Amino acid sequence: MRCSLLLLLAACTGSTEALTTADTPDDSSVSESGPDTDPPAPRPALPLLVAATDEDPAEGVLEATFRAAPTTLQVGGEAIEGFAYNGQYPGPLLELDVGDTLTVHLDNALDTPTTIHWHGAGAPYEMDGVPWQRTPTAPGEQFTYTFPVERSGTFWYHPHFDTARQVDLGLYGMIVVNDPSEPAADVDLGLIFDSWGESNDDPHDHGLEGSELLWTVNGALDPVHELPAGSVVRLRLLNASNTGYLAIDTTDLLVLGTDQGVRTQPWQTDRMVLGPGDRAELMGVVDDVFHLQTHPYSLHGGATWGDPTRLLTLQPTGSGTGTLPSWTAPELLPTEEPGRTDITYTLQGNSEGGDWRINLEVFPEVTIAEVALGGDVIVEVRNLSPTHHPFHGHGHAYEVLSIDGVAPERRRIEDTLDVGIYQTVRLRFEATRAGDWMQHCHILPHADGGMMTVLRVLE
Ligand code: C2O
Numbered sequence: 001m002r003c004s005l006l007l008l009l010a011a012c013t014g015s016t017e018a019l020t021t022a023d024t025p026d027d028s029s030v031s032e033s034g035p036d037t038d039p040p041a042p043r044p045a046l047p048l049l050v051a052a053t054d055e056d057p058a059e060g061v062l063e064a065t066f067r068a069a070p071t072t073l074q075v076g077g078e079a080i081e082g083f084a085y086n087g088q089y090p091g092p093l094l095e096l097d098v099g100d101t102l103t104v105h106l107d108n109a110l111d112t113p114t115t116i117h118w119h120g121a122g123a124p125y126e127m128d129g130v131p132w133q134r135t136p137t138a139p140g141e142q143f144t145y146t147f148p149v150e151r152s153g154t155f156w157y158h159p160h161f162d163t164a165r166q167v168d169l170g171l172y173g174m175i176v177v178n179d180p181s182e183p184a185a186d187v188d189l190g191l192i193f194d195s196w197g198e199s200n201d202d203p204h205d206h207g208l209e210g211s212e213l214l215w216t217v218n219g220a221l222d223p224v225h226e227l228p229a230g231s232v233v234r235l236r237l238l239n240a241s242n243t244g245y246l247a248i249d250t251t252d253l254l255v256l257g258t259d260q261g262v263r264t265q266p267w268q269t270d271r272m273v274l275g276p277g278d279r280a281e282l283m284g285v286v287d288d289v290f291h292l293q294t295h296p297y298s299l300h301g302g303a304t305w306g307d308p309t310r311l312l313t314l315q316p317t318g319s320g321t322g323t324l325p326s327w328t329a330p331e332l333l334p335t336e337e338p339g340r341t342d343i344t345y346t347l348q349g350n351s352e353g354g355d356w357r358i359n360l361e362v363f364p365e366v367t368i369a370e371v372a373l374g375g376d377v378i379v380e381v382r383n384l385s386p387t388h389h390p391f392h393g394h395g396h397a398y399e400v401l402s403i404d405g406v407a408p409e410r411r412r413i414e415d416t417l418d419v420g421i422y423q424t425v426r427l428r429f430e431a432t433r434a435g436d437w438m439q440h441c442h443i444l445p446h447a448d449g450g451m452m453t454v455l456r457v458l459e
């Protein structure tokens, strides 16, 4: 059945109500004010992502220079010595249309080698930014990345060398690839979340896990964003944290898509877990004050007790009401379980040793799995460790066939998939791109600790 979004909403919920403010934490839980007599500290405005300067006026090309250099970052109202591209934190927003060509000249002004990986954006192997493929760009050197963006969605970029440290220091940004056939929003917001240890002397060390984290949005703590009442908003969420999990309350929002953009009809769900590296696209109408919240969630056990934390407030100005655009997308069902497995990855390790393995191997001492170009590949990932792992594949996105034997309700395409404790997930992809593609856990200390392997698609 095909129906408009409004009809779909009405059918699903019996109402077309806009966002509400139910269950929001009161200000005392997040403000830093002292005794009752002090006025509460004003909340910061949401910093908007700043687009990269396009050096090529031609249509269909976005060409930018990224100078990676040590920079003083403003994070949560504090100055932090980090790394940035062009002095910007978060890094420049790369916004393109489907079919455009992205060209980025990396200019390394750091005192250490670096690379750029285009997480989820479908770069070819020569542009993948992994040291396995090409020697990282040395200090003082340049390298040009260039490739066409072939599908719409919300992706990101970050170094893939000394990754945990360089990402932690601030080297990352968002890629938005637009498709004019997707539902139009009045306000389209890129929101990059990062987590910072609350009681840690080294602000770069995101060592704390689960519900103990302090989250920033585009570098600001608990910001407010004003917008005209009745605005239709599209929120593009990216979890850029090294280890922290978000469990976003999506009760009053529609989910447009996940890692690989809008693929099916939007749907509703109460909560969306975003592990490190994950993205989600959400849509809603802001008639009233709306608080975006995360529930406590730990990589050591999933949902935990406790009140939700406010991440961001959308504050309407004036009066007005809006309606969601009517819009249809295909209703795609999951591919039928083929009943065979081509590659199995078992994830093992423990926090004590810092030793994290795939099939008992520690990267780079790994066995390379080989598959033929053009074939359909079935991958089974088994988590045999007492920790979640967001499993990320380069080169191809995965269709999720099942999680612990249960197929998803609709076709689900991810490049980063959280694999819960002792869970087994079955994935499928079509091997359309030759190359030696990294497969790894996106908890970056786990990846650096060895939880990474290579899948070779033969020419
Ligand atoms: Cu976002 Cu292999 O990485």
Ligand code: CU
Residues within 6 Å of the ligand: 356, 388, 389, 390, 441, 442, 443, 446, 447, 451
């Ligand atoms: Cu992991």
